[in-house]
Amino acid sequence: MSYSAPEQFANVTVACKAxxxxxxxxxxxxxxxxxxxxxxxxxxxxxxFKFDTAAPERMEIIAGECRVRLAGQGDWIGFAAGTWxxxxxxxxxxxxxxxxxxEYVCSFG
Amino acid sequence: MSYSAPEQFANVTVACKAxxxxxxxxxxxxxxxxxxxxxxxxxxxxxxFKFDTAAPERMEIIAGECRVRLAGQGDWIGFAAGTWxxxxxxxxxxxxxxxxxxEYVCSFG
Numbered sequence: 001m002s003y004s005a006p007e008q009f010a011n012v013t014v015a016c017k018a019x020x021x022x023x024x025x026x027x028x029x030x031x032x033x034x035x036x037x038x039x040x041x042x043x044x045x046x047x048x049f050k051f052d053t054a055a056p057e058r059m060e061i062i063a064g065e066c067r068v069r070l071a072g073q074g075d076w077i078g079f080a081a082g083t084w085x086x087x088x089x090x091x092x093x094x095x096x097x098x099x100x101x102x103e104y105v106c107s108f109g
Numbered sequence: 110m111s112y113s114a115p116e117q118f119a120n121v122t123v124a125c126k127a128x129x130x131x132x133x134x135x136x137x138x139x140x141x142x143x144x145x146x147x148x149x150x151x152x153x154x155x156x157x158f159k160f161d162t163a164a165p166e167r168m169e170i171i172a173g174e175c176r177v178r179l180a181g182q183g184d185w186i187g188f189a190a191g192t193w194x195x196x197x198x199x200x201x202x203x204x205x206x207x208x209x210x211x212e213y214v215c216s217f218g
Contacts, residue, residue: 024210
């Protein structure tokens with residue numbers, strides 16, 4: 001079976017106020033699922049950004065495209081809608097959006 | 110009792126993909142509540158925008174500030190976090206954000 005990006009999440013609690021990073025070039029809304037797990041739904045406008053991780057996270061790109069470089073890796077890897085990457089905890093990643101808007105679902109833990 | 114802006118919504122279904130308007134200067138995520146009612150959680154970046162309504166809607170400003178002019182009204186009215194305005198169905202409103210990011214909860218029907 002091929003991977004399919006999630007379209008919606010049911011039975012969640014959503015925070016009304018967004019998380020705003022880099023003067024609004026990255027914004028997200030936080031979800032808590034019924035099992036207590038946390039996700040964010042976000043948008044990334046054009047630019048180059050570095051994010052630190054506490055918990056491990058999976059970033060699923062659900063629209064647009066971006067390039068990503070994980071900590072300690074020399075290569076940038078392109079991700080388009082319908083692809084994903086994992087970031088270890090206590091690490092970081094760099095992400096570049098050249099044009100348009102990349103949208104993501106980030107899952108923690 | 111004074112009005113208090115909502116902080117979160119529980120037991121909702123949320124669409125992962127955002128609604129993107131005006132090249133991303135207005136973005137929102139759509140919610141469906143347990144009773145079937147619809148809301149969006151959104152952000153408005155600086156600019157001047159006109160929105161048409163189908164159903165009546167209530168716009169609660171939960172962060173930042175904006176100016177609004179309803180259809181057929183000459184005056185612009187300022188709204189800050191913790192205030193709201195109602196828009197009739199089959200109408201429109203103009204909204205201006207001068208700086209920063211205005212965040213809203215829009216409730217339909």
